Amino acid sequence: MAKEPINDPDRELVRRAQAGDTEAFDSLVIKFSPRLYGMVYHMTSNRDDAHDLLQDVFAKAYRSLKRFRGKSTFYTWIYSIATNMTLNHLKKRNRRAAQSLDDVDSGIQNDDAMIDLRHIANPRQQSRIHELQKKLNESLQALSEEHRAVVTMFDIQGMPHAQISKILNVSEGTVRSRLYYAHQQLQSHLSDYL
Amino acid sequence: MSPEDKVQKLIALKRYENPPPGFFDDFLEEFQQRQREELLRKSSLSLFGERVGIWFKELGMSKWLVGGGLAYGALTLAFLGWQNKPVNEVPSSKIAPAAYQVPRHSARPIPAVDFENGKRYQTSDSRRELRREF
Numbered sequence: 001m002a003k004e005p006i007n008d009p010d011r012e013l014v015r016r017a018q019a020g021d022t023e024a025f026d027s028l029v030i031k032f033s034p035r036l037y038g039m040v041y042h043m044t045s046n047r048d049d050a051h052d053l054l055q056d057v058f059a060k061a062y063r064s065l066k067r068f069r070g071k072s073t074f075y076t077w078i079y080s081i082a083t084n085m086t087l088n089h090l091k092k093r094n095r096r097a098a099q100s101l102d103d104v105d106s107g108i109q110n111d112d113a114m115i116d117l118r119h120i121a122n123p124r125q126q127s128r129i130h131e132l133q134k135k136l137n138e139s140l141q142a143l144s145e146e147h148r149a150v151v152t153m154f155d156i157q158g159m160p161h162a163q164i165s166k167i168l169n170v171s172e173g174t175v176r177s178r179l180y181y182a183h184q185q186l187q188s189h190l191s192d193y194l
Numbered sequence: 195m196s197p198e199d200k201v202q203k204l205i206a207l208k209r210y211e212n213p214p215p216g217f218f219d220d221f222l223e224e225f226q227q228r229q230r231e232e233l234l235r236k237s238s239l240s241l242f243g244e245r246v247g248i249w250f251k252e253l254g255m256s257k258w259l260v261g262g263g264l265a266y267g268a269l270t271l272a273f274l275g276w277q278n279k280p281v282n283e284v285p286s287s288k289i290a291p292a293a294y295q296v297p298r299h300s301a302r303p304i305p306a307v308d309f310e311n312g313k314r315y316q317t318s319d320s321r322r323e324l325r326r327e328f
Contacts, residue, residue, distance in 0.1 A: 022229075029225055033218050042208055051221070058225055059232070063244070067251060136208055155205040186201045194200045 008073040018065055025065070029058055032075065035157065036082045042152040043086045043145070044093075045137045053089055057082045072166060080167045083149060090145045132193060139189035147182040150175055 008014070010031070016024035036057060041050035061078050068077055140148055149168065153159040154175075165172045187194065195203075250257055 022226075026222060026226070029222055030218070033221055037213060037218075038209070041211070041213075047213065054221070055225060055228060059228065062229065064248075066248060132204070132207070133211075136204065140205075140208075151205060155202050156209045158209075183198045183201050186205065187197050190201060190204055193204055194197050 006070060006073060008070065008075075010074040011070065014065070014068065014070075014074050018068070025062060028074070028078075032078060033058070035075075036079065038157060039079070039152055040082060040086050042140065042156050043090065043148055045141055049089065049093075053086055054082070057085055060085065076163065076166055080169075083167055087145050087149065135190065135193070139186050142189060143182055143185060147178050147185070150178045151182045151186070154179055 010028065013024045013027055017028060033054060037050060037054055040053050040057070041047065044050055044053070057078070061081055064081075068074065072080075140151065143151065146168075150164055153164045153167070154161070159167075161172045161175045164175045168175070250260070253260060
């Protein structure tokens with residue numbers, strides 16, 4: 001029985017990029033860098049690492065583009081590259097030494113909802129928001145890389161279980177059990193805020 | 195709301211963390227610059243190696259056949275090379291017969307014997323020899 005062709009909204013851009021159209025690949029970079037940056041940043045909790053890793057991810061994707069056969073969507077394919085490279089990076093980083101995390105991230109200031117909240121909030125509440133943000137980063141970093149990956153994809157990026165299982169190449173059951181275990185751990189870390 | 199739901203809500207706050215404004219514009223520019231530099235830096239040899247690697251991976255299942263064929267060829271060549279290698283070959287200069295010379299001091303004249311008269315003509319050396327013999 002023939003497999004149903006995957007409906008990939010980026011098929012045309014990918015085809016052009018494979019044919020050597022650099023502008024088409026630039027369009028893919030523009031389209032996917034915010035989402036991929038989110039994943040890499042939440043996994044590493046470090047802006048510089050996220051930036052460098054993302055550059056490497058797109059460079060690798062560009063080199064391997066001819067090998068992309070369309071068995072999955074381009075998004076799933078490049079997300080898998082980003083996830084694998086990030087996990088490898090984290091393993092190397094853990095071997096080197098415990099790395100100091102970014103101080104309270106200033107990125108939160110760029111979000112409209114957060115800006116509103118910061119205007120309304122009094123200094124005491126603002127300091128509590130900063131504190132919460134720091135605590136969230138620390139709690140995420142306390143998880144293993146595999147657990148952090150599913151939390152990042154599911155809770156932060158809102159990805160469905162099926163897509164996460166494709167990206168990580170594990171069963172949906174494994175994704176669910178990792179999520180459950182990660183949530184248990186996070187509950188104990190964030191008990192002051194629950 | 196269950197504690198798990200509360201945790202999920204808290205963690206979801208992280209999706210509001212964004213990089214500074216203009217980050218992604220600079221990012222693309224940097225990526226393009228990096229691609230150009232990489233192309234210049236890469237030697238033609240490494241590009242060739244990468245192309246061969248990609249071609250090999252594109253072969254799909256037949257790559258095992260090609261890989262097996264290459265391995266078989268390499269083994270055959272190695273075996274043939276090993277078979278044709280002369281065993282313990284010694285350079286011809288070293289197998290020339292060694293010249294044997296009797297040291298001058300050990301060469302002694304053979305005593306001459308006059309068989310008709312039964313008389314030996316002895317040299318001083320042969321005399322000593324004869325004394326030892328008889």
